[in-house]
Amino acid sequence: KILSLPRFRELFTTQSNITFKNFKFFKKEFSLFLDRKNLLVYGENGSGKSSIHWGFHTILQSCMKSVEETNKYFDSTNSENLRNCFADSAEEAYIKIAFSDDDRHPKVFTLGKDDNKETNNPFLKATIVASDFLNYRYLSSLFDFRNSMDNDIFPSFEKEILPYLYNNRQITLVFPDCSRRNTQELAECWKCIEEWRDYLASHEASNDEQDTYFGLCKLFEQILKSQLAEIKRIANEKLKDIFHIPVSISVTYDGLISHLADYDYRPKLILTARLTYSDLHPTSSNICHLRTFFNEAKLSCIALAIRLAIVDKRLHFIHFNVDFSKLLFIDDLLLSLDMSNRRLIIRILLDYSDRYQMILFTHDRAFFHLIQDEVALRDEDENWKCYEFYQPEESIGMNSVPEPCFREKGKHYIDALNMYKLNQYPAAALEIRKGFEAVLCKWYPKNMIREHDRQRDEIQKSTLAQLVKKWGEFCKRFHVPKNILEMATVNKYRDELMNPLSHNNILTPIYRQEVKDCLSILKKAETEIKVLNVANNADVLKTEFSLSLFVSTYHHITVVFYPYEVWRILKVKDKKYYENIKVKVKSCDTVNVTKGNHVYSLESLFNKLVVHLATNQFDFERIGEYITTPAHVKLSEY
Numbered sequence: 001k002i003l004s005l006p007r008f009r010e011l012f013t014t015q016s017n018i019t020f021k022n023f024k025f026f027k028k029e030f031s032l033f034l035d036r037k038n039l040l041v042y043g044e045n046g047s048g049k050s051s052i053h054w055g056f057h058t059i060l061q062s063c064m065k066s067v068e069e070t071n072k073y074f075d076s077t078n079s080e081n082l083r084n085c086f087a088d089s090a091e092e093a094y095i096k097i098a099f100s101d102d103d104r105h106p107k108v109f110t111l112g113k114d115d116n117k118e119t120n121n122p123f124l125k126a127t128i129v130a131s132d133f134l135n136y137r138y139l140s141s142l143f144d145f146r147n148s149m150d151n152d153i154f155p156s157f158e159k160e161i162l163p164y165l166y167n168n169r170q171i172t173l174v175f176p177d178c179s180r181r182n183t184q185e186l187a188e189c190w191k192c193i194e195e196w197r198d199y200l201a202s203h204e205a206s207n208d209e210q211d212t213y214f215g216l217c218k219l220f221e222q223i224l225k226s227q228l229a230e231i232k233r234i235a236n237e238k239l240k241d242i243f244h245i246p247v248s249i250s251v252t253y254d255g256l257i258s259h260l261a262d263y264d265y266r267p268k269l270i271l272t273a274r275l276t277y278s279d280l281h282p283t284s285s286n287i288c289h290l291r292t293f294f295n296e297a298k299l300s301c302i303a304l305a306i307r308l309a310i311v312d313k314r315l316h317f318i319h320f321n322v323d324f325s326k327l328l329f330i331d332d333l334l335l336s337l338d339m340s341n342r343r344l345i346i347r348i349l350l351d352y353s354d355r356y357q358m359i360l361f362t363h364d365r366a367f368f369h370l371i372q373d374e375v376a377l378r379d380e381d382e383n384w385k386c387y388e389f390y391q392p393e394e395s396i397g398m399n400s401v402p403e404p405c406f407r408e409k410g411k412h413y414i415d416a417l418n419m420y421k422l423n424q425y426p427a428a429a430l431e432i433r434k435g436f437e438a439v440l441c442k443w444y445p446k447n448m449i450r451e452h453d454r455q456r457d458e459i460q461k462s463t464l465a466q467l468v469k470k471w472g473e474f475c476k477r478f479h480v481p482k483n484i485l486e487m488a489t490v491n492k493y494r495d496e497l498m499n500p501l502s503h504n505n506i507l508t509p510i511y512r513q514e515v516k517d518c519l520s521i522l523k524k525a526e527t528e529i530k531v532l533n534v535a536n537n538a539d540v541l542k543t544e545f546s547l548s549l550f551v552s553t554y555h556h557i558t559v560v561f562y563p564y565e566v567w568r569i570l571k572v573k574d575k576k577y578y579e580n581i582k583v584k585v586k587s588c589d590t591v592n593v594t595k596g597n598h599v600y601s602l603e604s605l606f607n608k609l610v611v612h613l614a615t616n617q618f619d620f621e622r623i624g625e626y627i628t629t630p631a632h633v634k635l636s637e638y
Helices: 051-066 067-072 122-132 136-141 156-158 186-202 207-241 295-318 337-352 367-379 412-419 423-442 464-469 471-478 488-498 512-527 603-611 620-625
Strands: 018-021 029-031 038-043 093-100 104-111 132-135 166-174 180-185 246-252 267-276 327-330 357-362 384-390 405-408 450-453 458-461 530-537 544-553 557-561 567-572 576-580 583-587 597-602
Touching: 018 051, 038 051, 038 367, 051 104, 051 357, 067 464, 093 597, 132 136, 132 295, 132 567, 136 156, 136 267, 136 295, 156 267, 166 186, 166 207, 180 186, 186 207, 207 246, 207 295, 246 295, 295 337, 295 384, 337 357, 337 367, 357 367, 357 423, 367 384, 367 423, 367 530, 412 423, 412 512, 423 464, 423 488, 423 512, 423 530, 450 603, 464 471, 464 488, 512 530, 544 603, 557 603, 576 620, 583 603
Parallel strands: 038 357, 038 384, 132 327, 327 357
Antiparallel strands: 018 029, 018 093, 093 104, 166 180, 246 267, 384 405, 450 458, 530 567, 544 557, 557 583, 567 576, 583 597
């Protein structure tokens, strides 16, 4: 049974959240509610965002540590403690986390001083094996070597990956003190080998002891090489099929078998790569120093492909007779990437949200909004909770204990409604204006949200007036009635209400009913109208779709085409409207209708096929029923 992180009900309860007290930034008890949803957190430096990330990491990792090891985090006399610096030494400090399944059965865990009952807890151990923490620091460590050094990633691998690799069956380990232990954990096997190395370095070993040590090293190497080969295979598939990078990576393990007598020798795990197009680069030539060959974006994609391959493999290690939760933590992963590469990786990461509960942290506001935009395009807003954390004013030179300053990020109409209820009409009108700008920019194609400023000879973002003016063009593009949204009313209130109330003018009249009317329209725009992606930039001129019109067994036609631009569906409540984009024909199963490489609007291609079939039984408004996606699903079911 797979559990997910906290369920939050209308009343705040202590059983479904993560709670901190006197832990790092948080002095007073603080709870963060997830509602069993994915979590996106934006936080300024000094706002407590990193403390939340560390709280998750600390309590989940506690199952792999002893009470003595976890006590140091909450012991004020220990130099490694993670207590809030303003907390009195006598005050208790703890982290609590609650999980629940679909039937709301809770599992609550607490970590504090002398309060770690979770060592070897089966649920947490299975959860930590099935989950992963991804951050930029780890990804960059895979290539952080001078040109004179081998790209040896074993130290990073030993710390970050090895503890979570499992063999598919039990291994019997024999330790130097003759004790035995059965395990599937490769980290336990490695620990046993290191105990033997320490023992053999200081004792004259018998032949049996040497044989035992050799057998362990051989077994460890066989299992590790097998798992590395599988990780390499999955990573290379991702590089080719998902990242679309013509690169193949290779890992070479130089273990202990060739160095049995050298008890100080450390294994090496050398990461290399090669380009997969032989016309520009010899396929037999390895790239040994990846950082000197690839740019930052390529390095990040290669590192992420490797790490996601490990994420994919982790689930094979879980004992499915144990409850567990699958969590994917991502902390400021895309610091060094430009916008186009960020969008690509965001889409790749969000594809994991149907298998994992995702918990994302960032201090980059642009990244925060990119995630929200992509989630909205997938029509998955209801599966996410978004929080914004800000540096508290108290921490900027004032003599008081800083407290969390945060808000849950909702829709613009909710923020405007809260201001309206407080009779703050100017603030509500401004938020409404921002809301309309946001939804129109999200719905419109990119070429419709930019304007050429002739005076300055530069491209600028469209104003709300310019966006409203293009409403008819947008509706025509989707064959949607213009009255699905009262845009004429929005335009009227834009002049009379939203613009004047954005300025300091005491003569401006404030009309409560007009603000309320605007709220109603904005609510409809944000809750009843969705734009769903069918084809992203990565699909343009690459991904094949088929358009089939069937009259009878001997009277039908099928055209395979590529989208020539980004392609979307407009969903208004339960009705779908399909965007009339440009498409490029790849093939047609009927001669003298159309040829490959011709570019049409989707509607003109459709009309051409209808004319050829000489029938009136097909309607462009139902074109989703005639188009099949690459996943062999009708577009109408998308």
